[in-house]
Amino acid sequence: MFQGMEYVYEVYKEKSFSKAAASLFISQPSLSTNVRRVENRIGYPIFDRSTKPLSLTECGRQYIQCVERIMNIERDFSDFINDWGDLKTGNLILGGSNLFSSWILPPLIADFASCYPHIQIQLIEESTVELTKMLQKGAIDLVLDNTCLDPVIFDSRLYQEEHLILAVPKIFPVNGRLLPFQLDVSDIRSGRFLDPDIPPVPISEFRTEPFIMLKQENDTGKRAREICLENHFEPIIVFEMDQQMTSYNITCSGMGISFIGDIMITKVSPDPRVVYYKLPLKNNSRKICFYWKKGRYFSRAMEEFLKMCR
The missing domain is CATH 3.40.190.10 (Periplasmic binding protein-like II)
Structure with a gap:
């Protein structure tokens, strides 16, 4: 019953006989014949061929679950x-x-x-x-x-363990009154910014500034929103992104503030267009x-x- 399952599974993955045939380096008629042989052995169709893209029948869903096991x-x-x-x-x-x-x-x-x-x-x-x-x-x-x-x-x-850092475009005037809170990249790379004697920035100072947030289902996006709400403001979100690197690149271009993991800061080249700040500890660290x-x-x-x- 499961002889030839690799053909069925490739069609399932590609949702197309032609793409699956190309992936398996066989002709489409040969692939179709092999899949039909499996279906005849079972006695029921695995694929609903009337849909685009190709979908599974109820029997097909059970068959694929067994194949994966x-x-x-x-x-x-x-x-x-x-x-x-x-x-x-x-x-x-x-x-x-x-x-x-x-x-x-x-x-x-x-x-x-x-x-x-x-x-x-x-x-x-x-x-x-x-x-x-x-x-x-x-x-x-x-x-x-x-x-x-x-x-x-x-x-x-x-x-x-990772800690979130606030990345702010250097051109934002708000940086002028927050000079004592600014971090050097070397502070982040060495981990010295975690010392208790280095104070977190009063993040509410940024309540009127634009933010680049990761989407809410993203852990960084969720934590960033919680940090803002705990400091009694709702961020002005101008972009919602999927990836941390993308939000950081937008910050580098001067369009808004982003929440970035310290690990990323240790890996990328320092950008002189960005100023970094330590955040309050609550909701700031994760494993x-x-x-x-x-x-x-x-x-x-x-x-x-x-x-x-x-």
């Missing part, structure tokens, strides 16, 4: 066998949002690859919502994220963790990668 079992067993081979073969699939995929994970991957050159490493860049779905399905081994994922479903290991699905086989490649990230 089979693929996870096969992958776990493959990881188990690869572990016997002293990591001379195997795969490691990592996931992260734009910030982590661009700035945090690449040097970690480079270090790991230099020690284990035979491990095939894949990096997937997606939103936290999509990464969580992929992690739960077993399509990703480890995800690095600053959102707290459900501990009932996922295990985690702390990578680092960045590696997450994996509970109950799955924890491969040696995963374990060795996490060891290198300590």
Whole structure:
């Protein structure tokens, strides 16, 4: 019944027979024949071919869920066998949002690859919502994220603690009366800004200024709004963005204030067009963790990668 499931699953992923055929390097008629053979074996159609894009029937949804379980079992067993081979073969699939995929994970991957050159490493860049779905399905081994994922479903290991910083365009006149609160980039990179003797900026001073916010479903966006409300003002939002790097670039162009993680400031080149401020401690810090699905086989490649990230 599941012979030929790889053909069905590729069509499901691509939502198109032509795209799936191209991905599998076979002709479309050959792919259609293989899928029909599986459907005939089951006795019911898997795909509703009257919809665009292609969708699953009720039977098809159940079939795909079973296929994903089979693929996870096969992958776990493959990881188990690869572990016997002293990591001379195997795969490691990592996931992260734009910030982590661009700035945090690449040097970690480079270090790991230099020690284990035979491990095939894949990096997937997606939103936290999509990464969580992929992690739960077993399509990703480890995800690095600053959102707290459900501990009932996922295990985690702390990578680092992050603190939010206020990034303000230097051209804003409000900076003139807040000189004692301004941070040097070296204060952020060294972590000295966390010292109790460095005061947080009275953020209500920015209540009439434009803000670049991340969307409310984003953890940074949620925390930023809470910080503003706790300081008795609602921010004037001129842009709502998906990615922290994008909001920071808009701040650099002089269009508004953004909330940025100190980790990003340590990775990007300093921009002389921006002034930085320490924020009040409440809702300001969060844990960045590696997450994996509970109950799955924890491969040696995963374990060795996490060891290198300590």
